Amino acid sequence: MSHPQTIIRVENLSKLYVLGKSGGSEGFRHAFQDFVTAPFRWVKNLSAKSGNRAGGAPEKKSATDFWALKNVSFEIKQGEVVGVIGRNGAGKSTLLKILSRITEQTEGRVQITGRVASLLEVGTGFHPELTGRENIFLNGSILGMSRQEIREKFDEIVAFAEVEKFLDTPVKRYSSGMYVRLAFAVAAHLEPEILIVDEVLAVGDAQFQKKCLGKMQEVAKGGRTVLFVSHNMGTVTSLCTRAIWMASGKVHRTGPVRELVNDYLSKGTASDYQTVDLKDIPRPSYVHDNRLRLESIEWLNETPLKHGEPAEVLVRFTINSPVEGVSVGIGFSTIEGTRLLSYDTDFQGDPRPDLAQPKTYSVKIAIDSLPLGPAIYALDVGCRSGDTHALDYLPSVVQMEVIPGPKTPGCIVRQDAGVRFTCRCTWD
Amino acid sequence: MSRNPPQTLTLEPGRTAKNYWRDLYHYRELFLILAWRDVIVRYKQTAAGAAWALIQPLMSIIIMTVIFHLLAGVPAPNGTPYAIMVCAAMLPWQFFSNALSLASQSVVGNANLISKIYFPRMIVPASSIVVSLVDFLVACSILIGLMLYYQYWPTWRIIVLPPLILLAVVAALGPGLIITALTVRYRDFRMIIPFIVQFGMYVCPVGMSSDFIHDKLIEKLGIGLGTKFFMIYSLNPMVGVIDGFRWAILGNSSVFYWPGFAASVGLTFVLLFIGIHYFRKTERAFADVI
Structure with missing residues (x-):
C-alpha cells in the first residue's frame, strides 16, 4: 500500500470544562426551573431562529472555564501505532474520551473510518457477583464483541488469563492478580480496526505485563491502527512508531517516537514538579488531625x-x-x-522532635542513592506523631518520573519499575 | 482487505450521531446482556432469591385488602373477590414503581461504564426496566394463585393483557428516562423517587377501583365538577394502565371509562416523547457530570 488511507482525522478539536459546576451544588431548584422552562426556551429559540442553541445551561463566561483541549489537529494513517505522551493534565485522556465517543467536544471535528474499540480501563463493567465465565461475556460485549466472537475466542481468553479452574467462581473471590489477568485477556482478544488504549498495561505482575506487551506488539504488527497513551516511555518507545506530544491541551509536537520521547524526557519533566504545593490538595477522609498541616515539598536536586x-x-x-x-x-x-x-525521619532511632510553637517548619530528607528503576512512581508524603498516629497524609500527590542515571545499566532501562539496588559482592 | 469498506464516523459538537436509532439497534446485544446481568445479579446472595418478587406484592395486596375492604368497608365490584381486584392493579403498579426506582439509579450505578465506554446511554435505564418486567412476570403467579383459590376465571378479555403490558412498559419508560437524566445531574431525585412511589400507590387506583373514585367524586362534587376532576385524575398514565388491567382481568364487573383511558394513553406517549427527547439532549454530557 503506497498511500495508506487516513483513518483518524482530527480538526481543531477543543473541549471546554466549566469547573466547579458538576451539578450537585445547583440542586433541585435549578433542575426544576430548567426543566419547567425548557419548552418556553424551545419556543423562544424556534421563533428567534437563532443559531446559538446552547441547550439547557445558560451560557455564561466564567472565570472557571477550562479548556482541556484547544485546537488540536492531527491525522493518523492506516496501520500506524501512535503514542500520545505528555504530563498529567495535558489533555491526553480528554482526547481519548472524545475519540471513543464517551464525551463530546465543544468545538471541532473528528472523522474516524472503521470499527473502534477503546480500552480506557481494564475490566470495565466487570461485575463482582458474576462468575469468570459470565464476566467474559459481559465484558466482551461491553467492549464491542459479538456473542459469536466471544464464543469463538472463549478458550483462548481463558487460557491467556490462566483462570481455567476458577471459571465458575464469582470474580469477587478472585485474587487481584487473577482479576486483572482475566480482564486483560478479554481486552487482548478484541479485533477492531482501530484500537484506543489508555495506560492499561500498568497492571498485573511483571511476568504478566511482559505477556500483555507481547500481545500488544502482535496487535500493532497486525496492521491495525493503534492510539496508545502511556506514562511509561519504555512501553511507548517499544510499541509505537510515531508520537503525539501533548502539552496544556495542545499538540506540542508530533514526530518519530524515539526523537520525541528523548526530548520529552530531557526537558518535558524538568521543573514541573520541582515544588509541589500541598496546602489545597484534599486529604483522605481518615486524616482528621488539624494540629499539623503539610505545606509543600521541594526537590533540591x-x-x-x-x-x-x-x-x-x-x-x-x-x-x-x-x-x-x-x-x-x-x-x-x-x-x-x-x-x-519509604524514607522516614525516625527509622533508626532518630529523634522525633516535640514541636510546640505554631509556625512553619521544614525538614530535609536526603537520599544517598535512589534505588528506584526507571519508571513513573506516585509520591506519597506523610507526617506521624509517635508510632501510629497519622497527623497528615497525602498519598499519590504527584507522579514522579525516574530516569536512568549515568551508572544505570542498559538491562534495566526498559520497562521494569521497582527497587534496584546494587550489592556488595566478592567474585571468586 | 476483503471486507466491505469501513464506515466513516464523523463526530461534531451538538450532533449526537445522526443515526441514533440505528446505533441503538446496533447495540442490542449489549442491551440484552446488561439486562441479563441485572436480572441475574438482582437476587444473588439472597436466601429467598426470586421469591422476593412475590413477597412484596403479596404483602401489599394483603394489607390493601385488609385496610380498604375489611376495615374501611370499600365494597368489591359485583362478584369479584377484592383481593383479585387489588392484585390486578398491584402488579402493574409494582412494575411501574420498581422500574422507576431502578431506572433512576441505573445510570449513576453504572458510572464506571458511562465514563469508560461509549454506547447509547438509553440502554441502561431500558435494561433496568427489563428487570422490573421479569419481576412482574414472576409476580403474575400471585394472580394465577388467587384466581385458582377463588375459582375465578378470566374471560376472553385476558388476551389484551400483552398489549397492556407493553403500555405499562411505555408508561414506565417515559418518566423513567426523565428521572434518570435528572438524577445524573441532580442526585436530589434519588430522594424524590421513594416519595413518588409511596404517594403514587394512593394516588393511583391501586387499593380501590376507579369506579369507586369516580362515584365518590360525583357524590361529593356533583356531576359536572366531579366528572371534570375525574378526567384530570385519569390523565395519570398509570390510571390508564391499571384500568386496562382490571378490564382485561376482571371481566364484566369492571366498568371502563374510555375518555379517561384515552387521555391517559395520550399522556403516556407525550411523556415518552419528552423523556426520549430530554434524555438524548442530556446524555452526551453524562460522562462529564456523572
Missing part, C-alpha cells in the same frame, strides 16, 4: 530523579498547636498504589 543518584527533598509543614514526637516520611508507590520504597 534536578528533576526528573535519576536512578542510582542522590536526591534531596525539603518538606515544609505548619504547626497549629503543639504536637509531640513528630516524624516525616516520603514514599514511592507504583501508579496503582503499591508502596515500593
Whole structure:
C-alpha cells in the first residue's frame, strides 16, 4: 500500500470544562426551573431562529472555564501505532474520551473510518457477583464483541488469563492478580480496526505485563491502527512508531517516537514538579488531625530523579498547636498504589522532635542513592506523631518520573519499575 | 482487505450521531446482556432469591385488602373477590414503581461504564426496566394463585393483557428516562423517587377501583365538577394502565371509562416523547457530570 488511507482525522478539536459546576451544588431548584422552562426556551429559540442553541445551561463566561483541549489537529494513517505522551493534565485522556465517543467536544471535528474499540480501563463493567465465565461475556460485549466472537475466542481468553479452574467462581473471590489477568485477556482478544488504549498495561505482575506487551506488539504488527497513551516511555518507545506530544491541551509536537520521547524526557519533566504545593490538595477522609498541616515539598536536586543518584527533598509543614514526637516520611508507590520504597525521619532511632510553637517548619530528607528503576512512581508524603498516629497524609500527590542515571545499566532501562539496588559482592 | 469498506464516523459538537436509532439497534446485544446481568445479579446472595418478587406484592395486596375492604368497608365490584381486584392493579403498579426506582439509579450505578465506554446511554435505564418486567412476570403467579383459590376465571378479555403490558412498559419508560437524566445531574431525585412511589400507590387506583373514585367524586362534587376532576385524575398514565388491567382481568364487573383511558394513553406517549427527547439532549454530557 503506497498511500495508506487516513483513518483518524482530527480538526481543531477543543473541549471546554466549566469547573466547579458538576451539578450537585445547583440542586433541585435549578433542575426544576430548567426543566419547567425548557419548552418556553424551545419556543423562544424556534421563533428567534437563532443559531446559538446552547441547550439547557445558560451560557455564561466564567472565570472557571477550562479548556482541556484547544485546537488540536492531527491525522493518523492506516496501520500506524501512535503514542500520545505528555504530563498529567495535558489533555491526553480528554482526547481519548472524545475519540471513543464517551464525551463530546465543544468545538471541532473528528472523522474516524472503521470499527473502534477503546480500552480506557481494564475490566470495565466487570461485575463482582458474576462468575469468570459470565464476566467474559459481559465484558466482551461491553467492549464491542459479538456473542459469536466471544464464543469463538472463549478458550483462548481463558487460557491467556490462566483462570481455567476458577471459571465458575464469582470474580469477587478472585485474587487481584487473577482479576486483572482475566480482564486483560478479554481486552487482548478484541479485533477492531482501530484500537484506543489508555495506560492499561500498568497492571498485573511483571511476568504478566511482559505477556500483555507481547500481545500488544502482535496487535500493532497486525496492521491495525493503534492510539496508545502511556506514562511509561519504555512501553511507548517499544510499541509505537510515531508520537503525539501533548502539552496544556495542545499538540506540542508530533514526530518519530524515539526523537520525541528523548526530548520529552530531557526537558518535558524538568521543573514541573520541582515544588509541589500541598496546602489545597484534599486529604483522605481518615486524616482528621488539624494540629499539623503539610505545606509543600521541594526537590533540591534536578528533576526528573535519576536512578542510582542522590536526591534531596525539603518538606515544609505548619504547626497549629503543639504536637509531640513528630516524624516525616516520603514514599514511592507504583501508579496503582503499591508502596515500593519509604524514607522516614525516625527509622533508626532518630529523634522525633516535640514541636510546640505554631509556625512553619521544614525538614530535609536526603537520599544517598535512589534505588528506584526507571519508571513513573506516585509520591506519597506523610507526617506521624509517635508510632501510629497519622497527623497528615497525602498519598499519590504527584507522579514522579525516574530516569536512568549515568551508572544505570542498559538491562534495566526498559520497562521494569521497582527497587534496584546494587550489592556488595566478592567474585571468586 | 476483503471486507466491505469501513464506515466513516464523523463526530461534531451538538450532533449526537445522526443515526441514533440505528446505533441503538446496533447495540442490542449489549442491551440484552446488561439486562441479563441485572436480572441475574438482582437476587444473588439472597436466601429467598426470586421469591422476593412475590413477597412484596403479596404483602401489599394483603394489607390493601385488609385496610380498604375489611376495615374501611370499600365494597368489591359485583362478584369479584377484592383481593383479585387489588392484585390486578398491584402488579402493574409494582412494575411501574420498581422500574422507576431502578431506572433512576441505573445510570449513576453504572458510572464506571458511562465514563469508560461509549454506547447509547438509553440502554441502561431500558435494561433496568427489563428487570422490573421479569419481576412482574414472576409476580403474575400471585394472580394465577388467587384466581385458582377463588375459582375465578378470566374471560376472553385476558388476551389484551400483552398489549397492556407493553403500555405499562411505555408508561414506565417515559418518566423513567426523565428521572434518570435528572438524577445524573441532580442526585436530589434519588430522594424524590421513594416519595413518588409511596404517594403514587394512593394516588393511583391501586387499593380501590376507579369506579369507586369516580362515584365518590360525583357524590361529593356533583356531576359536572366531579366528572371534570375525574378526567384530570385519569390523565395519570398509570390510571390508564391499571384500568386496562382490571378490564382485561376482571371481566364484566369492571366498568371502563374510555375518555379517561384515552387521555391517559395520550399522556403516556407525550411523556415518552419528552423523556426520549430530554434524555438524548442530556446524555452526551453524562460522562462529564456523572
